[in-house]
Amino acid sequence: MTATVQIFPTGEDVAAAAARRLAALAGAAVSARGRCLICLAGGTTPRALHRMLAGDLWRSRIPWNACHIFWGDDRCVPPTDPGSNYGQAQVDLLSKVPVPAAHIHRVMGELEPAAAATSYAAELAFLAPAGQAWPAFDLVFLGLGRDGHTASLFPGERAPDEATAATLAVNADYEGRPAERVTLTPAVFNAARQVVFLVTGSAKAKAVAATLADGADPGRWPARRITPTGGPATWMLDQAAAAGLT
Ligand code: 6PG
Numbered sequence: 001m002t003a004t005v006q007i008f009p010t011g012e013d014v015a016a017a018a019a020r021r022l023a024a025l026a027g028a029a030v031s032a033r034g035r036c037l038i039c040l041a042g043g044t045t046p047r048a049l050h051r052m053l054a055g056d057l058w059r060s061r062i063p064w065n066a067c068h069i070f071w072g073d074d075r076c077v078p079p080t081d082p083g084s085n086y087g088q089a090q091v092d093l094l095s096k097v098p099v100p101a102a103h104i105h106r107v108m109g110e111l112e113p114a115a116a117a118t119s120y121a122a123e124l125a126f127l128a129p130a131g132q133a134w135p136a137f138d139l140v141f142l143g144l145g146r147d148g149h150t151a152s153l154f155p156g157e158r159a160p161d162e163a164t165a166a167t168l169a170v171n172a173d174y175e176g177r178p179a180e181r182v183t184l185t186p187a188v189f190n191a192a193r194q195v196v197f198l199v200t201g202s203a204k205a206k207a208v209a210a211t212l213a214d215g216a217d218p219g220r221w222p223a224r225r226i227t228p229t230g231g232p233a234t235w236m237l238d239q240a241a242a243a244g245l246t
Helices: 011-033 047-053 085-094 113-126 186-190 202-212
Strands: 003-008 036-040 067-071 073-075 139-142 167-171 180-184 195-199 233-238
Touching: 003 011, 011 036, 011 047, 011 139, 011 195, 011 233, 047 085, 067 085, 073 085, 113 167, 113 180, 202 233
Parallel strands: 003 233, 036 067, 036 139, 139 195, 195 233
Antiparallel strands: 073 180, 167 180
């Protein structure tokens, strides 16, 4: 798997680089296609980016009114639950920038997982070109768990329909977080124009090194399955998360 690795001193530097990447491509996407489709990562790492984008330096540099927001995955909890990736982004970013409410496409975590997955796939299809099941995201942000999972694609056997489905309902235990989840699939991520992994902290160093190692098993290291047709994924790392790279 080819990947572009960018290493920064701190997590704040990673967030600033991600903000610059988003600002640059959002303007180009809106000029070219009238909209920018963004897929946010969940978990704690992206909070620094989300808060930075809501701040004075970046808030006015992104055409929020033409952006559509999705999540790579979310937990099957109500939107007000502390475990909701949507809820967290709403507090940190979306309540502070002018993204139209109709452009915020959350996983309906209050539904049963299978119903939430079906509903989320319909949200994607609504923005897809005729005859296709999902659009090409302009930018997908992804994280990486200490166990190597990304979005809610966890190590181990793959879902039978992972290669063809847009969304999957997943049950996985990780660090006491809500186990029932809905995730986008590698097929959706790989249709993106750009994919950026944001990974910080020493706790991720082993998973980063193992995932990026030559010949790593995509079954054990699911981020290996993210091979965007638009070009190699970019891995934005702080020095701590990059410590295991040779
Ligand atoms: C989630 C995320 C998940 C996350 C990793 C890393 O819903 O939990 O989408 O894939 O990116 O677990 O999480 P941290 O950034 O909190 O370490």
